[in-house]
Amino acid sequence: MTAFRTLDSAxxxxxxxxxxxxxxxxxxxxxxxxxxxIERVAPTILEIADKGGKVILLAxxxxxxxxxxxxxxxxxxxAAVSQVLNRPVAFASDCVGEAAAKAVAAMKNGDVLxxxxxxxxxxxxxxxxxxxAELAKLGDVYVNDAxxxxxxxxxxxxxxxxxxxxxxxxxxxxxxxxxxxxxxxPARPLAAIVGGAKVSGKLELLTNLVNxxxxxxxxxxxxxxxxxxxxxxxxxxxxxxxxxxxxxxxxATAPKGKCRILLPVDVVVAKELKAHAAxxxxxxxxxxxxxxxxxxxxxxIVATEEALGRAKTLVxxxxxxxxxxxxxxxxxxxxxxxxxxLTAEGKLKSVAGxxxxxxxxxxxxxxxQFTYVSTAGGAFxxxxxxxxxxxxxxxxxx
Ligand code: 3PG
Ligand code: MG
Numbered sequence: 001m002t003a004f005r006t007l008d009s010a011x012x013x014x015x016x017x018x019x020x021x022x023x024x025x026x027x028x029x030x031x032x033x034x035x036x037x038i039e040r041v042a043p044t045i046l047e048i049a050d051k052g053g054k055v056i057l058l059a060x061x062x063x064x065x066x067x068x069x070x071x072x073x074x075x076x077x078x079a080a081v082s083q084v085l086n087r088p089v090a091f092a093s094d095c096v097g098e099a100a101a102k103a104v105a106a107m108k109n110g111d112v113l114x115x116x117x118x119x120x121x122x123x124x125x126x127x128x129x130x131x132x133a134e135l136a137k138l139g140d141v142y143v144n145d146a147x148x149x150x151x152x153x154x155x156x157x158x159x160x161x162x163x164x165x166x167x168x169x170x171x172x173x174x175x176x177x178x179x180x181x182x183x184x185x186p187a188r189p190l191a192a193i194v195g196g197a198k199v200s201g202k203l204e205l206l207t208n209l210v211n212x213x214x215x216x217x218x219x220x221x222x223x224x225x226x227x228x229x230x231x232x233x234x235x236x237x238x239x240x241x242x243x244x245x246x247x248x249x250x251x252a253t254a255p256k257g258k259c260r261i262l263l264p265v266d267v268v269v270a271k272e273l274k275a276h277a278a279x280x281x282x283x284x285x286x287x288x289x290x291x292x293x294x295x296x297x298x299x300x301i302v303a304t305e306e307a308l309g310r311a312k313t314l315v316x317x318x319x320x321x322x323x324x325x326x327x328x329x330x331x332x333x334x335x336x337x338x339x340x341x342l343t344a345e346g347k348l349k350s351v352a353g354x355x356x357x358x359x360x361x362x363x364x365x366x367x368x369q370f371t372y373v374s375t376a377g378g379a380f381x382x383x384x385x386x387x388x389x390x391x392x393x394x395x396x397x398x
Pocket of ligand 2: 377378
């Protein structure tokens, strides 16, 4: 990864290191319920601390309206970070001003301090130069380890990088390496699986992918819109009928002979979306008027698995069926297991991301067998759309 400055070239000993992390973790009643994002950044925190840096953590939490509110305080998260690191983590009740300055001044080399939610200040999301300068007073070196917030051009994700030496942390570095492997300079054939409920949120993503990948496998609710666009009856299925023309446009943009698009050939249908509802497996031409498509059928699964068998790289976003409701999770799980198997055999590099995707791979029990699973939601999608992410761009070696 030569394009980005990493911790390898950072001098942190005795320095105040402003480390941007994504601590936007799921929490209930002030308790963190999933430590994954904290675990991802722990190596960066420990590396800087163990090299004698003062680690000052900057993060946002939730979407407060630009002022302090208890529900969005990072205070309970400090305890979770401390638990993961197995070290004390101090907390300051503001990310700028006197409270922050005092807490930073009290730090010794190797200490870890978490500053309160950056979004408690309006200047954060506005990337306001005055607010950036306030933050910058607290540090000597900037490290960004928050890929999942890198689609935001905020003070702590972008602005700060222009004020002091700026580096990618280890989690950011891994993410960028994995993403480069998947879409930057992938081993081909390159296959993409795109699922999820709606076409509307993923138009740019699909448009970008048809021009980059060799095989595009479309599943989930969004496939219904494509089937409808091809004149098939989809019954009561989730379907964005007003996007039929758009869907036809995407199919037409796929460069002839370069990108093969796989749509379902058979599907699992039921009259209601309910766990263990009575179901039928039908070809896509035989969906009843009172039925809805809830998963891929066996022939579609086989076609998908054959495509993966030919591919050297896979990038995956979105489940293939209504995976929260069994048995309509079957196709997602089966294809996930196949991708994991091919990865273990050394035949496939598999990169997946996006909220539901991670949950689906976890449910299939294979997330740790993929080459890389991103915990990013919006940032992963924007990257799949081919967009430059401001937080990443700011770290490019000049
Ligand atoms: C996330 O949780 O996806 C990131 O932390 C970004 O959060 P945001 O969507 O509120 O900017
Ligand atoms: Mg979000």
